[in-house]
Amino acid sequence: MPGSLNDINVLDQSLVFAALTEGRTASINYTINRHEYTMGYYLADVIYPNYSTFVKTIPRLLGAKRKYFASK
Numbered sequence: 001m002p003g004s005l006n007d008i009n010v011l012d013q014s015l016v017f018a019a020l021t022e023g024r025t026a027s028i029n030y031t032i033n034r035h036e037y038t039m040g041y042y043l044a045d046v047i048y049p050n051y052s053t054f055v056k057t058i059p060r061l062l063g064a065k066r067k068y069f070a071s072k
Contacts, residue, residue, distance in 0.1 A: 011048070020053060 011017050019025065028040045044054040057070045 020051065025053075 025039055028038065030037050039053055041053050041055045044056055046056060046059065048054045048056070058066050061067045061070055
């Protein structure tokens, strides 16, 4: 329906995220603070499901450092 394609509806129809839920992802390797990661990530807000590939912002922005991080 026109006008009903909010983020969740688009996510449900996405071939990228269909593959993700089936465990099929692109090969991605990177290291942060000597910790190795093998899966890409997407920045998201609280309405998205708790998939390990979604990195959500800080829910309560206490302090200037957290506010700055969340705004970026």
